[in-house]
Amino acid sequence: MPSIALRAVLFCFLLALAASCAKAPLTQRSQFIVLPESQTVAMGLEAAQQVKETEPLSSDPALTGRVRRVGERIAAQTGRDYEWEFNVIDEDVPNAFALPGGKVFVYRGLLGMTDSDDELAVVIGHEIAHAMARHGAERMSVQLGTALAGEAAGVAIGLESPAMAQVFASAYGMASQVGVILPYSRTQEYEADYIGLILMAQAGYDPGAALVFWRKMMQLDKGSAPPAWLSTHPPSQDRLIELQKDLPVIKGKYYHRNQND
Ligand SMILES: [Zn+2]
Known part of the structure; x- marks a missing residue:
């Protein structure tokens, strides 16, 4: 049985190996x-179940129909064989x-702010891109890696630390509880914008x-009570500059209005 320190080193090596393999789509x-x-x-499934049990889902066929129609058309462009699902939460929250x-869940409040x-498709494309690029898994992995690195350091300097398994369990538990709703990084946000634009353009929506x-x-965002979505999706000048930079290329390469209409 290898020592805890050796197992920690091996585990970190495996983490590094896994990290070198994953690549974001597009x-x-x-x-x-x-x-x-x-x-x-x-x-994600478990969390979705919890959302459905605690949040009021809309049964308005006009609202849910619109979100499902746009969502499914964009999801079809991802090449991911997920069981995509689109629901409207009946709350006036953006x-x-x-x-x-x-x-994917869209609140009635945000839905009401989209004029077309x-x-x-901008909102849904962005959210689908987060799922497609596994941004949630990436955030959880960073958390887990940080927790394990801390533990490995503790072992290395000879501290009597809790068993590796226990640390793993608690780090994993923490990740699974909050991980699915962790805020994304700036890099992930820009990436979701970029991928979202390509997906929506491919689906026939004007990026x-x-x-x-x-x-x-x-x-x-300049108002007294900025919408909740904007706290994690600040519409900064930088964001607009990135979009303006990417748009002509994406539009020229992927957008064909008549392909689906
Ligand atoms: Zn986002």
Whole structure:
């Protein structure tokens, strides 16, 4: 039986190995992901179940129909065989999120702020991109890696620390509880914007709507009570600059309005 220190070193080596393999779709950015997809999809499913039990889902066929129609058209472009699901939460809150494995929730409040399906496609495309690029798994992996690195350091300097398994369990427990709703990093946000634009363009939605939508959000952000979604999705000048830079290329390469209409 190898010592705890040796096991910690081996585990870190495996983490590094896993990290070197993952690449984000379309951007080819290297990702640090150590949690197997089956695991994170199961966690996403569990979280989605909790959301459905605690939040009021809309049964308005006009609202849910619109979100499902736009969502499914964009999800079809991902090449991921997730069981995509789109629901509307019947609350006047401007918010939206996607869970690992493709369960997407849009609040009625945010839905009301999208003046066209193209604008709704900006929101849903962005959320689908987070799920497609496994951003949740990436955040959880970083947390787990940090916890394990801390433990390995403790062992290395000879501290009598709790058993590795216990640390793993608690780090994993922490990740599974909060991991699915952890805020994304700036890099992940820009990446979700970029991937989202490509997906929506491929699905036949005008990616130019992103500028209209984010400019509108920027005005709201200046108000006294900025929408919840904007606390994790600040419509900064930088964000608009990135979008403006990417748009002409994406529009020229992927957007064909008549392909689906
Ligand atoms: Zn986001």
